[in-house]
Amino acid sequence: MGGSESVWKSDDPGDPDSREPTSSTSDSIVVSDIEELSACRERISSVVADCDADRCFEIELVASELVTNALEHGGVDTVHVDVRRRPTELDLVVAAADTGPERTYHPDPDLPDPQDARGRGLVIVRALSQSYRVRVEGGFRYDEVVMTLDC
Incomplete structure (x- = not known):
């Protein structure tokens, strides 16, 4: 997991x-x-x-929510974020070691009580994403998001 890759139509920054x-x-x-x-x-x-x-703000917000959840609630030291852009969609995968007790993940979370100060992160992720799922494999939890791009 490292580096970045970009393929553009032109290397000339003056080219539209x-x-x-x-x-x-x-x-x-x-x-x-x-x-x-x-x-x-x-x-x-x-x-x-x-x-x-x-x-752009919505994409940043979704990534922030998932990374924050992993760091604050997952008991992990490192989170890996992979982002891949395609012409009309963005794939965002947040991966962290799943060190907590075995549990069932609910990718369709309930709305929190209006009086609760916290608990809206996954609701926001779900609302802003085309699709959202959680996959646990090989000791890692993967939060996988697909977002449409209107660029």
Whole structure:
């Protein structure tokens, strides 16, 4: 999990098509501390820099919610974020070692009580995503999100 790959129509920054991807653009990010979330969001934004500002914010928000959940509730030291852009969709996978007790994951969470200060993260993820699922495999939990792009 490392590095990034970009394929653009033109390498000339003056060319109007220079920021339009011809195939996929991807990045792999490792987050070890909540203080690194800002840098993680910036790297994800660079993958969708040509999208509408509101959609970029939504993509950053979904990533932040999933990474924060993994760091705060998963009891892990490191979270891996893989982002892959395709022409009309963005795949976002947040992976962390699943060190907690065996449990059932509910990718369709209930709405929290309006008086609760917390508990809205996965509801937000679900609302902003085209699809969301949780997969546990080989000692890791994978939160997998597909988001549409209107760029």
